[in-house]
Amino acid sequence: MFLVDVSPSMGKTRRVRLPGARSGGLDPMKMTNLEWSLQFVMLKIQEMIYNGRKTDQCGVILFGSEGTFYHPANYTENIINKKNGGYENVLEFIPIAQPNAGTLAKLATLQPSETIGDPIDALIVGIETQHQYLSSKKTWTRKVVLLTDGENPIEIEDWEAIVKKMNLLDISLTIIGIDFDDDELPFHEEGKTKFKRANESFYHTFVEKLQNGVVGNCNFALRELARPDIKQTKSTLMGNVLRIGDVDVCPEEAVEIVVKASKCTAVTRPKSWKKFAKRESAEGQHDMRVNEDEEAKAIYAQLRMRTEYYIDQEGEMDDNASMDGDQDDDSGTKSKTIEKVEKEQLVRGFKYGSSYAPCPDGQFPRLPTRKGIEICGFFPEKRFRREYAMSEVTYVWADPVQPLQQVALSAVVQAMYEKGAFAIARWIARDGADPKMGVLVPTMFEKVDCLLWVQVCRLFYAYTTPESLSIAKMPFADDVRNFAFPSLDMLINKKGEIIATHPYLPTEDQMDAMERFVDAMDLMEAGEKDDEGNRTPWFDTRLSYNPSIHRVKQAQFHAAVVPDLNTHPLPPTHPELTKYFDPPRRVLKRAHDAIDECKRVFKVKEVPRKVVRVRKDGHVRARDDDDDTILLDKFPQHKQAQTQAQAASQVLATTQHTGHDRQTHVKDKKINVDDSETESETEDEEELLLDKTPAMLPTPGPDQDTESGSGLAPGRIIGSTYPLEDFKQNIAQGDVVTKAVEDLGVVIKEVLLRPFASRRTEEMLQCMQELRKVTLEEDEIDAWNAFLRDLRDACVNEQPGNKEFWTQVQELGRDISLISQPEAAKLGGKSDVSELEAARFV
Numbered sequence: 001m002f003l004v005d006v007s008p009s010m011g012k013t014r015r016v017r018l019p020g021a022r023s024g025g026l027d028p029m030k031m032t033n034l035e036w037s038l039q040f041v042m043l044k045i046q047e048m049i050y051n052g053r054k055t056d057q058c059g060v061i062l063f064g065s066e067g068t069f070y071h072p073a074n075y076t077e078n079i080i081n082k083k084n085g086g087y088e089n090v091l092e093f094i095p096i097a098q099p100n101a102g103t104l105a106k107l108a109t110l111q112p113s114e115t116i117g118d119p120i121d122a123l124i125v126g127i128e129t130q131h132q133y134l135s136s137k138k139t140w141t142r143k144v145v146l147l148t149d150g151e152n153p154i155e156i157e158d159w160e161a162i163v164k165k166m167n168l169l170d171i172s173l174t175i176i177g178i179d180f181d182d183d184e185l186p187f188h189e190e191g192k193t194k195f196k197r198a199n200e201s202f203y204h205t206f207v208e209k210l211q212n213g214v215v216g217n218c219n220f221a222l223r224e225l226a227r228p229d230i231k232q233t234k235s236t237l238m239g240n241v242l243r244i245g246d247v248d249v250c251p252e253e254a255v256e257i258v259v260k261a262s263k264c265t266a267v268t269r270p271k272s273w274k275k276f277a278k279r280e281s282a283e284g285q286h287d288m289r290v291n292e293d294e295e296a297k298a299i300y301a302q303l304r305m306r307t308e309y310y311i312d313q314e315g316e317m318d319d320n321a322s323m324d325g326d327q328d329d330d331s332g333t334k335s336k337t338i339e340k341v342e343k344e345q346l347v348r349g350f351k352y353g354s355s356y357a358p359c360p361d362g363q364f365p366r367l368p369t370r371k372g373i374e375i376c377g378f379f380p381e382k383r384f385r386r387e388y389a390m391s392e393v394t395y396v397w398a399d400p401v402q403p404l405q406q407v408a409l410s411a412v413v414q415a416m417y418e419k420g421a422f423a424i425a426r427w428i429a430r431d432g433a434d435p436k437m438g439v440l441v442p443t444m445f446e447k448v449d450c451l452l453w454v455q456v457c458r459l460f461y462a463y464t465t466p467e468s469l470s471i472a473k474m475p476f477a478d479d480v481r482n483f484a485f486p487s488l489d490m491l492i493n494k495k496g497e498i499i500a501t502h503p504y505l506p507t508e509d510q511m512d513a514m515e516r517f518v519d520a521m522d523l524m525e526a527g528e529k530d531d532e533g534n535r536t537p538w539f540d541t542r543l544s545y546n547p548s549i550h551r552v553k554q555a556q557f558h559a560a561v562v563p564d565l566n567t568h569p570l571p572p573t574h575p576e577l578t579k580y581f582d583p584p585r586r587v588l589k590r591a592h593d594a595i596d597e598c599k600r601v602f603k604v605k606e607v608p609r610k611v612v613r614v615r616k617d618g619h620v621r622a623r624d625d626d627d628d629t630i631l632l633d634k635f636p637q638h639k640q641a642q643t644q645a646q647a648a649s650q651v652l653a654t655t656q657h658t659g660h661d662r663q664t665h666v667k668d669k670k671i672n673v674d675d676s677e678t679e680s681e682t683e684d685e686e687e688l689l690l691d692k693t694p695a696m697l698p699t700p701g702p703d704q705d706t707e708s709g710s711g712l713a714p715g716r717i718i719g720s721t722y723p724l725e726d727f728k729q730n731i732a733q734g735d736v737v738t739k740a741v742e743d744l745g746v747v748i749k750e751v752l753l754r755p756f757a758s759r760r761t762e763e764m765l766q767c768m769q770e771l772r773k774v775t776l777e778e779d780e781i782d783a784w785n786a787f788l789r790d791l792r793d794a795c796v797n798e799q800p801g802n803k804e805f806w807t808q809v810q811e812l813g814r815d816i817s818l819i820s821q822p823e824a825a826k827l828g829g830k831s832d833v834s835e836l837e838a839a840r841f842v
Contacts, residue, residue, distance in 0.1 A: 001096075001126040002041050004110070005119065005148035007064035010034040010178075011112030012149075029568070033178050034112050037147045037218055040176055042107055042561045043225045044145070045099045050271070050553065051231065055140070059096035059133075060107065061126050064117030064152075065089050078125045079132060089117045090125050096133045104560055116152045124162065131169060142171040147218070149178040150199040159202075163209045172212035175203050182217035226554065226574050228545040235262035235395075240429075241372040242396065242409070242451075257398065257412070258405045259373065264393040264452065270552045276300040309346060311339045369435055373453075374426040381420045384439060391455035396440065397448070413449040416442035427453065484717050484736050513594070513601045520591035526584045538584050545577055711747075718743035720751055724767050727774075737778045744771050745787040749794055752802045761805055768809070768816060779829045781819045788818055788841075810842045817842045 010033045041060070048056035061078070066089065081087045093110075094103060126144055134140050144166075166173065179189045180200055192200075200215075207213035237260040245254030279301040348363075349356035373396065398409035416423065423440040438455040489506065491499040499505070506514075525535035555570055562568035598604070711720030717736060718726045723744055730740040748764055748771075751757060757764075775784035795806040809816060820838040824831040 001130050001144045002044075002058060002060045003119065003122045003126050003144065003146040004034075004038070004041065004060060004062050004093075005064055005117065005146075005152075006034060006062050006110060006113050007116050007149075007152050008112055008114055009149050009151035010037070010064075032112060033149055034110060037149075037176065037178055038107055038110060039561055040147065040218065040221055040225065041145070042104055043222075043557055045103055045107070046557045046560060048099050049101070049103075050556075054098060057096055057098050058094075058103075059092070059126075059129065060094035060103075061122055061129070062091045062093045062110075062117070063089060063119055063122035064113050064115055065091035065093075066113040066115040079129055080125055087121045087125055089115050090121050092125070092129060096129070101560075108563070118154050119146060119148055120154055120156065120159065120162070122146070127162070127165060127169070127171065130171070142169060143174070144171055145174045145176065147176045147178075150180070150196045150203070151193060152199075153195055154199060154202075156202055159206060160209070163206065167211050170211070173207065173210055174213070175207065175215045176218050176221050177203070177215060178218045180215065180217045182220050185217060185220055187217060187219065226571070228550040228574060228577050230545075231268065233266075237262050237397070237400075238429075239399075240396075242412075243372050243374045244412070255408070257408045258402055259409065260397045260399055261453070262395045262397070264395050266392055268546070268549055270549050271556065275303040277303055307343075309341050309343060311341055313337045313339055366432055367435065369428045369432055371428050371431050371433075373428075373440075375440065376424045376426055378416070378419075378421045378423050381422050384422050388456045389439075389454045391438070394453040396451040396453055398450075409451075410449040413442045413444060413451060416440075417444055423451075425453070427455075484730070484733070484739070487733060507601075510601050513597045517591065517594040517598050520594040521583075521587060523584075523587065526587050538587075539580060543576070544580055547573075547577055550574075550577055716743045716746075718747050720747050723747045723751075724763065724770060727767070727770065731774055737774070738780065738783070741771065741775055741778075741780050741783050745783070745791075748787075749791055752791075752805050753794060753798075753800065757802055758804065761808055764805070765808060765812070765816075772816060772819070776819055776824065776827060776829070779827075781824050781829050781831045785818050785831065785833060792841075813842060814839055 012033050013030050014033060014036060016029050016031055016036060045058060048058060078087055078090050078092050081090070094106060123144070123146065130142055130144070134142065177200065179187075181188045189196075203215050207215050240259050240261050242257040242259045243254065247254040247256055277300065347358050347360050349358045350364075351357075396409075398406040400406075421442075425438055425440045427436045427438055428434075436455050438453055441452040441454070443450050443452050491502055491505060493499055523538040526538035527536040527540075530536050551573060554574070558568075558570050559565060711722075712718075712726075713720070717730050717739055727740055727744045730736050744767060748767055751760055752764055771787075772784055775781055792806060795802045818833045818838040818841050819829075819831050820833045820835040821831045822835055823838075
């Protein structure tokens with residue numbers, strides 16, 4: 001309930017400093033105290049409209065109202081006056097309801113009256129009106145906001161009874177006073193009248209007796225409303241069931257726990273914009289509406305999205321036939337026609353690879369799922385990578401009214417916590433809903449234990465035995481991308497030699513300078529000092545706000561409150577929103593010497609913009625996105641090296657297709673780049689550009705597996721021509737181990753199942769020995785065991801298979817078999833294979 005003072009004293013004008021529309025400075029604006037204080041009411045109501053919750057409702061009551069403006073027939077209209085009389089000049093201006101744009105428009109029409117009103121009368125009417133409306137809504141939060149300048153006499157008789165009533169109903173009271181004294185601003189009004197001094201003192205005494213009340217200054221309140229805030233909502237508890245085991249097949253070994261789920265975090269996005277246009281009349285003219293001042297104003301209507309479907313067809317037509325579509329320039333008869341079709345004629349389809357799978361019913365049959373959270377397995381916490389999380393976080397609590405369920409869930413949480421384990425779970429919100437795969441994380445608060453749920457990438461499993469379940473890998477290959485790139489501190493020329501000294505390799509002085517520069521930018525002790533005099537971290541994620549959300553919100557709110565954006569432009573951004581835009585001065589000063597040293601050691605200089613030279617064929621070069629001034633070393637021609645590398649790669653690809661050996665030196669062939677914008681490279685740079693690493697080679701076709709190509713299929717880093725060499729080079733990089741292991745296993749299987757695979761038996765055995773060694777050292781044991789089982793099935797049980805090769809594997813014996821738990825434990829790894837099973841496998 002907003003109780004607004006519209007007494008004559010509220011018509012007193014004041015100069016409010018607002019951003020200037022032209023000069024950009026702060027120009028004082030004239031407005032009444034009523035207009036100024038109403039900004040607080042309108043901003044609070046806008047917050048309700050912005051959130052869009054049906055339980056956010058409000059009402060507005062005026063005190064000091066008169067009949068000449070608001071209600072000519074009755075200027076005293078409230079529920080107490082209707083029943084018992086009295087409480088004059090108190091008007092229920094806006095009844096309690098969910099606010100909308102009309103609420104703001106009605107508030108904007110308010111003007112000071114010529115009648116004095118009593119705020120205590122308005123407070124009693126507001127309490128009674130609110131209580132009557134919420135008689136059946138016992139759990140609603142009740143708030144009252146009173147806005148006044150405190151310049152008029154008030155009746156303070158029996159105010160203790162009002163305090164008792166408000167405490168009984170648990171009503172919070174906020175009194176917004178115009179020019180009230182405030183030590184936090186700080187502000188103290190000079191020449192205060194005796195009425196205002198007495199009223200202000202009474203308001204503080206009144207609020208002190210309340211369980212929840214505050215008196216504030218209007219200027220301070222408006223400033224706090226502009227501060228970015230995080231919307232905190234109380235999430236509704238949704239019932240569900242946590243299952244461990246199969247309750248249908250083995251009910252005596254399964255567990256069901258009744259749980260409740262609620263949101264822990266929620267994504268917030270800026271409000272979407274809507275498009276409006278002038279409404280067209282039936283005659284095609286803009287519809288105009290004339291107001292009382294006979295000023296024509298256009299009526300705008302929101303634009304709605306409309307979709308039309310067309311088919312782009314190509315067909316054969318005779319030479320003399322008329323064509324509405326585009327005709328080819330040649331003398332042929334092909335043409336294009338555009339045909340409009342209705343939505344009913346179309347069949348919905350889903351993309352599957354490069355084709356579409358039609359679905360006439362609009363969706364494929366749904367899985368017959370059952371509501372619940374089913375735990376599929378457990379895995380060590382250290383194996384979960386943070387980037388796997390893809391969704392918001394949800395709490396999973398035990399049912400608050402069932403103690404036995406609370407004990408059961410607490411036992412599961414504590415066991416997982418002590419073992420350092422996470423759980424993979426299948427979440428189904430309701431019967432028939434699509435399942436979601438995610439991770440349950442044990443969390444122990446001071447008084448309650450719960451689980452945190454987060455959805456992750458799609459999961460798949462590899463069943464080792466009917467009794468055990470082994471997680472092969474969490475995400476699919478198309479969910480996680482591993483982008484391999486050449487090493488930054490090691491260069492290999494085309495001869496396979498490691499280059500120790502090169503302008504592109506950092507020196508010791510450069511490494512030391514960069515380390516000092518990074519250390520100088522440390523922000524952990526760049527903040528304010530705490531009570532003990534120690535520096536705190538400068539950046540706090542809890543105080544960092546998203547500008548795209550809060551600034552857009554501020555702009556929308558401001559435009560809805562002010563009458564004209566030209567006279568009342570958008571205020572500057574709140575300092576809390578931009579305080580992390582610039583680094584602290586202490587850090588800049590501390591890093592100054594390190595920056596100068598880096599400039600000296602790296603010989604940094606500004607590279608002038610290169611004038612584009614017109615090519616001989618008259619081709620006009622398009623502007624690149626990175627044509628802006630950049631800082632480079634003494635080899636500034638970055639784009640030239642890139643163009644030269646592309647030209648060299650084309651020549652290298654040509655030699656591969658013409659059947660030359662892999663070690664063919666392309667420097668023997670002269671590259672004609674006279675028409676390009678680059679100059680020729682030196683011999684060292686040329687050798688560097690023609691690196692033999694897989695990342696620098698062009699990608700051959702999927703069917704290319706001859707001695708002239710790398711056999712590097714799309715999406716792989718291991719080729720089928722030199723798999724062992726490619727594997728060792730990628731392992732040396734250190735950050736693509738999982739991808740290299742996976743690709744080598746696939747390549748070995750593909751080679752062994754091709755015709756004439758016997759020619760490469762010895763090579764594939766060497767690849768397997770190297771693969772087993774790396775998986776054991778790099779803790780990729782599950783990947784090796786899964787690969788070996790799959791290879792045995794492919795060689796022995798499938799067609800055409802390769803039983804001869806598997807016989808060679810068996811002759812090697814235990815050294816190439818599955819990795820057992822004792823063997824893995826020596827290097828700190830884990831395996832689900834016993835030593836006996838590993839010995840019997842081959």
